[in-house]
Amino acid sequence: MAIRTIGDSATTTMVRRRTLSETYLGQWLTTTDHKQIGIMYIVTAFFFFMVGGMEALLIRAQLARPDGHVLDPQAYNEIFTMHGTTMIFLFVMPVLVGFGNYIVPLMIGARDMAFPRLNAFGYWVLLFGGIFLQASFIVGQPPDGGWFQYAPLSETGVGCGLHAVQCTTGLNADFWALGTLMLGVSSIGGGLNFIVTILKLRAPGMSINRMPLFSWMTLVTSFLLIFALPSLTAASVLLILDRHVGTHFYQYSFGGDPLLWQHLFWSFGHPEVYILILPAFGIISEVLPVFARKPIFGYTFIAWSGVAIGFLSFTVWAHHMFAVGLPPIAQAFFATSTTLIAIPTAVKIFNWLATIFLGKISLKAPMIFALGFIGMFLIGGLNGAALAVVPFDYQVTDSYFVVSHIHYVLFGGSVFGIFAGIFYWFPKMTGKFLNERWAQVQFWLMLIGMNLAFFPMHLLGLLGMPRRIYTFPDNMGWNEMNLLSTIGAFMIGLAVMVFLFNVIASLKNGQLAGSDPWDAFTLEWDTPSPPKKYNFLTLPIVRSRRPLYDKKYPEIADWKTVTH
Amino acid sequence: MRMPVFRGAKRWTTIVTGVLLSSLLLAACGENSPSILDTAGPVAASESGVFYAILIIATIIFVLVEGALIFAIFRYRDRPSVPTHRQIHGDLRIEAVWTVVPALVLFVVLGFTIRGLFEVANQPAGKTVTVRAVGHQWWWEFYYPEYNITTADSLVVPVGTIVHVDLYSNNVIHSFWVPNLTGKTDVIPGHDNQKWFKADKTGTYEGLCAEFCGLQHANMKFNVVVDTPDKYQTWVTTQQQVALSPAGGSLAAQGADVFKSAGCTACHGIVGVNLKSEDDPAVACDNPAKACLVGPNLTHFGSRTLIAGGVLKNNADQCQPGDLKNCNLAKWLADPQGIKPGNDMVVNVTPDQINKLVAYLESLK
Numbered sequence: 001m002a003i004r005t006i007g008d009s010a011t012t013t014m015v016r017r018r019t020l021s022e023t024y025l026g027q028w029l030t031t032t033d034h035k036q037i038g039i040m041y042i043v044t045a046f047f048f049f050m051v052g053g054m055e056a057l058l059i060r061a062q063l064a065r066p067d068g069h070v071l072d073p074q075a076y077n078e079i080f081t082m083h084g085t086t087m088i089f090l091f092v093m094p095v096l097v098g099f100g101n102y103i104v105p106l107m108i109g110a111r112d113m114a115f116p117r118l119n120a121f122g123y124w125v126l127l128f129g130g131i132f133l134q135a136s137f138i139v140g141q142p143p144d145g146g147w148f149q150y151a152p153l154s155e156t157g158v159g160c161g162l163h164a165v166q167c168t169t170g171l172n173a174d175f176w177a178l179g180t181l182m183l184g185v186s187s188i189g190g191g192l193n194f195i196v197t198i199l200k201l202r203a204p205g206m207s208i209n210r211m212p213l214f215s216w217m218t219l220v221t222s223f224l225l226i227f228a229l230p231s232l233t234a235a236s237v238l239l240i241l242d243r244h245v246g247t248h249f250y251q252y253s254f255g256g257d258p259l260l261w262q263h264l265f266w267s268f269g270h271p272e273v274y275i276l277i278l279p280a281f282g283i284i285s286e287v288l289p290v291f292a293r294k295p296i297f298g299y300t301f302i303a304w305s306g307v308a309i310g311f312l313s314f315t316v317w318a319h320h321m322f323a324v325g326l327p328p329i330a331q332a333f334f335a336t337s338t339t340l341i342a343i344p345t346a347v348k349i350f351n352w353l354a355t356i357f358l359g360k361i362s363l364k365a366p367m368i369f370a371l372g373f374i375g376m377f378l379i380g381g382l383n384g385a386a387l388a389v390v391p392f393d394y395q396v397t398d399s400y401f402v403v404s405h406i407h408y409v410l411f412g413g414s415v416f417g418i419f420a421g422i423f424y425w426f427p428k429m430t431g432k433f434l435n436e437r438w439a440q441v442q443f444w445l446m447l448i449g450m451n452l453a454f455f456p457m458h459l460l461g462l463l464g465m466p467r468r469i470y471t472f473p474d475n476m477g478w479n480e481m482n483l484l485s486t487i488g489a490f491m492i493g494l495a496v497m498v499f500l501f502n503v504i505a506s507l508k509n510g511q512l513a514g515s516d517p518w519d520a521f522t523l524e525w526d527t528p529s530p531p532k533k534y535n536f537l538t539l540p541i542v543r544s545r546r547p548l549y550d551k552k553y554p555e556i557a558d559w560k561t562v563t564h
Numbered sequence: 565m566r567m568p569v570f571r572g573a574k575r576w577t578t579i580v581t582g583v584l585l586s587s588l589l590l591a592a593c594g595e596n597s598p599s600i601l602d603t604a605g606p607v608a609a610s611e612s613g614v615f616y617a618i619l620i621i622a623t624i625i626f627v628l629v630e631g632a633l634i635f636a637i638f639r640y641r642d643r644p645s646v647p648t649h650r651q652i653h654g655d656l657r658i659e660a661v662w663t664v665v666p667a668l669v670l671f672v673v674l675g676f677t678i679r680g681l682f683e684v685a686n687q688p689a690g691k692t693v694t695v696r697a698v699g700h701q702w703w704w705e706f707y708y709p710e711y712n713i714t715t716a717d718s719l720v721v722p723v724g725t726i727v728h729v730d731l732y733s734n735n736v737i738h739s740f741w742v743p744n745l746t747g748k749t750d751v752i753p754g755h756d757n758q759k760w761f762k763a764d765k766t767g768t769y770e771g772l773c774a775e776f777c778g779l780q781h782a783n784m785k786f787n788v789v790v791d792t793p794d795k796y797q798t799w800v801t802t803q804q805q806v807a808l809s810p811a812g813g814s815l816a817a818q819g820a821d822v823f824k825s826a827g828c829t830a831c832h833g834i835v836g837v838n839l840k841s842e843d844d845p846a847v848a849c850d851n852p853a854k855a856c857l858v859g860p861n862l863t864h865f866g867s868r869t870l871i872a873g874g875v876l877k878n879n880a881d882q883c884q885p886g887d888l889k890n891c892n893l894a895k896w897l898a899d900p901q902g903i904k905p906g907n908d909m910v911v912n913v914t915p916d917q918i919n920k921l922v923a924y925l926e927s928l929k
Contacts, residue, residue, distance in 0.1 A: 073779050073905055146776050152753060153736040153778055165735035166701050166778050166906070252754025253852070258737060259752060292640070298654040301663075323739060323748040323774075325757035328685040332678050339674045346666035347659070353632050354658070360642045360649045371637060378629050382622040389618055389673060391611045391680035394747025395600040398739060398774040464598035464743035466774045469782035477597035562653055 032116035033533055037123050038102025039429060042422075044127055045095035050496070051134065052086035055079045057493055060453070064486035066474040076470035077144040078172075082137075084147030085176065088276065089183045090130045092414050096279035097122075097190050099421050100218040102429065104194065106524035106531060107212045109203025109540045109547075114196040122189040129182030136175035143176035144168070146468065148269070149239070151250030151261035156243045160251065173243065177236040184229045184236075191225035194218050203523065205542035209303070209564060212522045212545070213296060216303045217282030220310040221275050227314070228271035235264035259324060266317035274313045276410060278306060280417025281348060284370050287420050288352055290520045291367035292359030295558070298351040299545060305344030312341040322393045331390050338388035345381055349374065364518070365439035366424035369416050372447055376412025380405060383458065398468075401461025407454040411492075416446075419499075426503075427517045431529040432510030438502040445495035452488025456481035521546035598743040598770035604790075607684055607746040607761045614680045618673060625669075684747075687728060687760040693721055696730040698845045699738030699751040701777060702784035702907065703873035705860060707844055713803040714842040716860035717870040720789045722796035723766045731757040734849040734856070739775035742788050748774045763790040768869070779906035785874025799867075806836035807863045807928050815885050819924025822917045831859035831908065834928070839863070858908050866929040872896050875904055880926045885919060894922050 020026035028036060058079050062070040071079060105113055113119045136142040145154045145168055152160040153167055154176075160167035198219045202211065238249040239261070248254035250261050281302075289296045296302060315337040322331055352374055361367065383405045387393050396402060419442075426434050460481050465472065472478055516525040523540055524531070526548050544550055544558035603609040640646060697719070698705040706719045721727045731740055731751040738751040746761035763769070773784035791799065810816030823829065824837065833839035842861060849856035865871075871878045876892040883891035897918045900909035913921065 073782070077779065150737055150776070153776070160736070167736065253734075257754060259755065293642075293649055295651055295653050297652065298659050301654070301659050324750045324752060325755060328681055331681055335677045335681070336674060339670045339677075342670055343663065343667050346670075347663050349629065350662040351654075351659075353629070353636065354652075356636045356640060357632075358649055358652065359636075359640050360646050361637060361640045362642045363637075371633065374633055375630060378626065382626055385670070385673065386615070386618045386622060389614050389677045389680070391677070391684050391747070392615045392618065394684065394749070395608070395611050395615075395743065397748060398741075398776075462600055464600060464741075464770065464772065466741070466772050466781075468776040471782050475596050556651070558651075561651070564653075 032112075032120045034101050034105050034113045034116065034119060035429070035531060035533075037119050038098045038100075040123055041094050041098030041101055041126070044123075044130070045091050045093075045098060048086050048090035048130055048134075049095070052083050052091055053493060053496060055083035055086065057489060059083060060486040060489040062470065063472070063482050065483070066472055066476075066479055068471055071470065073470045074144065077146075077468075078137075078142040080468060081143045081146050081176075082133075085133065085143060085180075087410070088147060088272070089180060090126075090133070092276045092410065092418070093183075093187065094126055094130075095418055096221070096276070096414075097126075097187070099214075099283065099418075099425070100190075100194055100221075100279060103425060103524055104215050104218050105197060105201070106428075106527060106535055107215055107522050108198060108201065108206055109523050109536060109542065110197060110201035111535050111539075113193050114201055115193050118189050118193050122186045122193070125182055125186040125189070129179055129186060132182060133175060133179035136172065136179075139171065139175075141170040141172045141175065143172045143179075145173055145176070148265060149173060149176055149261075150265075151239060151242070151258050152252075154239060154261075155250060173239065177239050177243075181233060181236050184233050187225045188229055191222035191229075194222040195226075198222075203536075203540050203542050203547075206547075209300070210542055210545045213285035213299065213302055213306075214279070214282035217278045217285070217306050220306045221278045224271045224275050224278070224310055224313065228268045228275065231264050232268035232272075235261060235268070238264075259321075262321055262324065263317070266320045267314070269320065270317045271310075271313040273409070274309055276414050277417075278309065280373070280414045280421075281306065283417045283421040283424070284352060284373050286522065287366045287370040287424050288355045290424075290518050291362045291364060291370070292356045293362075294355060294359045295521075295546060296351070297354035297357075298347075299564070301347055302351050305347045308344040309341060312337060312344070316341055319388060319393075322390050323397050335388055335390050339385075342381065342385050342388070349378060349381070364423075365434060365436055365443070366420045366518075368440070368443050369420035369423060372443060373413060373416040373420060376408055376416060376447075376450065380408030380410075380413055383408065396461050398466055399461035400457040400465045400467055403467050404454050404457035404461060407450070407457070411450050411454065419443075419446075424518070425524075426506075427513030428524055428527075428529050428531070430507060430510070431513055432506055433513050433517065434506045434510065435502050438498055438505075442495045442498045442502065445491050445498065449488045449491030449495055453485050453492060454488070456484045456488075460485075516548070516552075519552070521549040523547055526551065598772070600743045600747075602744055604765045604767065604769060605745045605761055605763045608742075608744055610680055610683050611747050614676050617676055621669065621673065687726065690726050692726045692728050694728045694730070695719060695721070696732055696844065696846055697740055697751070698849070699731070699733040699735070699740075699773065699777070699784075700858075701735055702773070702780040702904075703860060704740075704771070704773075704784070704786040705845055707842070707846070708800070709844060711800050711804055712842055713800065714845065714861045715803065715864070715868065717786050717872075717874050718789055718868050719771065719786060720791060720796065720799055721763060722793045723763055723790050725793070726760055726762050729759050729761070730846075731759065732846040732849075734846075736777050737775050738773045738777050738784065740771070741774040742769050742771040744769045745788060750775055763788070766790045766792060771874075780873070780904055783873055783875045783904050785870070787870060787874065789869065802867065802929065803864050805864075807834045809836070810924060810927055815920055815923040816927045817924070819920035819922070819927075822913070822920050823924060826911070826913055826917060826921075828911075828921075831857060833857050833861050833863070835861075835863040862925060862928065864928055865925045866927055872900070872904055872909075873907070883922050883926050885923055888919065888922060891922060893925060894918050897921060 021030040062068040062076055154173040155167050156169055198215055241247040242249050248256040250256050250258050285296055285302055318334040319338045423434055423439055460478055465478050513529050515528050546558050550557035601612050603612055696707040705716050707714045733751040733753050739748045740751055741748040745763055749757050749759040767790055769788045771786040771788055829838045835842055848854040868878050879892050883893055888894035897911055
């Protein structure tokens, strides 16, 4: 038998039939590489972003005029339920997990995630969970009880109430409960994986207080995931038992309590809000310093305010429930905890401002989205603080004021942060720049569009328009503001089209980026674009918070001038 | 020195101010709206009183922070003339300042919050009317235990009197909201939630269900009719009577026969026809063995201002025998599922029967 040499493998592949994992498609299907999985997460999430976006446009089309006839009431309820569910569980969460997957190991100088197979498992569960949820449309019974699925509306007819009442007799709520259970499995796996990766696989010299802030925020988010999701899982399991096994956890006529659902749901739901925004805080904390040519201002404060937000986020859930009739003293407690959580958030905004002050700001695409994030998230913070003022909250909770608040936070905040991240890391992932000019067009369309869409909602709330209504009469004085809002929503839709066009065109003809196109500071830019499978040939040695800056500018390296 | 120009900044400023101003101008369009700022009672007044305080604080912060952001973008944009940037990593004193200052502001706001919270929670002593508000899918029923009267879609109260509301639902969660008079309190099965409000001015105020309660959540409305004490007393006295019996042989009397024969009584009750008295709906509806009327009690239907869960006005003047073109009640009887899809009202009546029913129901003042 001939001695096999390394060169032989090249000849054998020519004669041997390629295995699945060697074909292009098979390689994606079987990969455990964190970068490929990251891209799969991001692409999948964007697909669902389009789905959720179409749903948003249908909602706005229905509400453009009084007595709209675009959707019938049942379809409207399904569409607004699936808009929220899709955007939260199938867009913002996975796209941020995708960034974490791709960027965190590179950023901390690791060769992959700690558990690559668990990582792949998490992705596939997410994909099938997402398909399962959306398949409810094919069956004709999509969830229709809101993304919050309040019991007893989400119960079946039996025991949902006495006498003639209408609850959820179809499979609608089952799709929701089972779908979110699956997505929960994916998120908990992902959360554990991030925690172990970040705590155990950092490059030599990268102490926890030298870790990039995006990794910090991913770490906090991961803890939130593993502590918050069990509450949703419990709530969903109890709901399924009520619906199919004959238990009565949420049924008052049998001694259960509808409020149990709300407590369980919101003790998941409020940490969830921070799960959706903290990684975006992380992205902003990476982008601002690079494009202002300065280190982040107050690293420790940004990192620890993130941790503080994480802890406090478990103590504020009942501020979603000020109208349920809690005793005043309990309401005062939740108003206080909500006030407390606003402090670390304010600290972050001030630190970001200080980062760009006295800098040398380059208004490239990632930066304009990051700056837009600060401007818009501030509004979401201010109207959020207003919602914590309990007597005022009695008036505006469940009105369009709240719809405005969540969209300033989740669109002006998370989505702008996500786009900052995409424009920032796209060159790393693909080796090509996204087109700057189209990015500008997209930014202005989005900024104007979102303010047109969401600012009037403040006023609609003040003018007494409740949320989740499928129609409104002509004489309520809500017509103009609703029309404006619809115009804004379609501008956002146009902006997303511009973005898609930009991605396709840039993948084809984009300008080549090279390994470090932004003259950045962190380790992911110390690899070729896109990085090799093993990330780093030799593991980098880290001596400060900006290892690549140290490497490129050795005479003014951070480790020479500051101690941390 | 020439002002540093950032291409986008001017547009940005114009846009932001433009949107703010135009929105405020447009707010003038909402003159028919049940605005929470157009208050007609002490509860709503203390709720929006806090709003103005918060609005002022929030506006100051908004202007300062957005101003700083836009200033920084102008001032420190990468140009040849940009001041040399230094590698500043942080400053503990500044951090302390901007941790403590927002904390102080927020705790001042918290002070407002907690004061307002207890102000709204504590029902003052004084002349009180008690009402039980019952959330059905999808209409409101109001029961006055002192007088043993029941009405639907309209809550009639005297001016300047404290109204104590017991909130009851035997089905899903609803939320009781009258923006001009009071913020929301949820109506939760198994929870005996209470609230109070007081109207300082007579008039009619819009009420809405504010918790998603299923298919027709959008069309679960009511109004609060605030009358002078005299008018209110007259109204109560009228409501306490049994239903009027129409003169024999009249169109209305034929309508009464249709009411009894066409299946209406399965869901609706009229005192003196198929009901003995107007009982507390919560008692019947909380007991699976008892008959809880699925539809509104119609004893004094003709005196009501709204029908069909607040979707339609009860325009009795348009409902002349034989001329029902614009009569909302006739439209409702002809096609309840077209007007409010999914509601419990199922009717199968001929135009002739509708003519009779309208005459009967509108006669029930």
